[in-house]
Amino acid sequence: MDDTWNLQKKIVTYTLMVMSVIALGALWVSEEPKPFIYALVFGTLIGILNFRNLALTLEKAVTMDPAAAQIYASSKYFIRFFINAVVIFVSIKADYLNVLGTVIGLFLIKFAIVATSLFNKSALFKRNTEGKEEE
Secondary structure (H helix, E strand, C coil), rough: CCHHHHHHHHHHHHHHHHHHHHHHHHHCCCCCCCCHHHHHHHHHHHHHHHHHHHHHHHHHHHCCCHHHHHHHHHHHHHHHHHEEEEEEEEHHCCCCCCCHHHHHHHHHHHHHHHHHHHHHHHHHHHHHHCCCCCC
């Protein structure tokens, strides 16, 4: 549990850092950045909550028998899917939110997960090949 919690905190931290960089870029580039930044924050926070929900779902599902775990995980998946649909719908209907900002925010956590995985693999590869160059 502690390992997954530490990894979750690391991924959320990276996500918030990237969100901040994108928001600062929007301030610099856009004439009217508020809708984009509001939507970016909105989408990112929902993405983080969905990520946490997924983690809790998986932690619980591994303790269940396979049939119950499949039903449980599938139902939670559709709930997260529905939440994303509602978030995008609200973003489309609300004048003060930019749809692109919301979608980027929803995807930021996924980019952070991939980036974390790539950096961990490259660090592992580097550690494994450092001693072999001398041979």
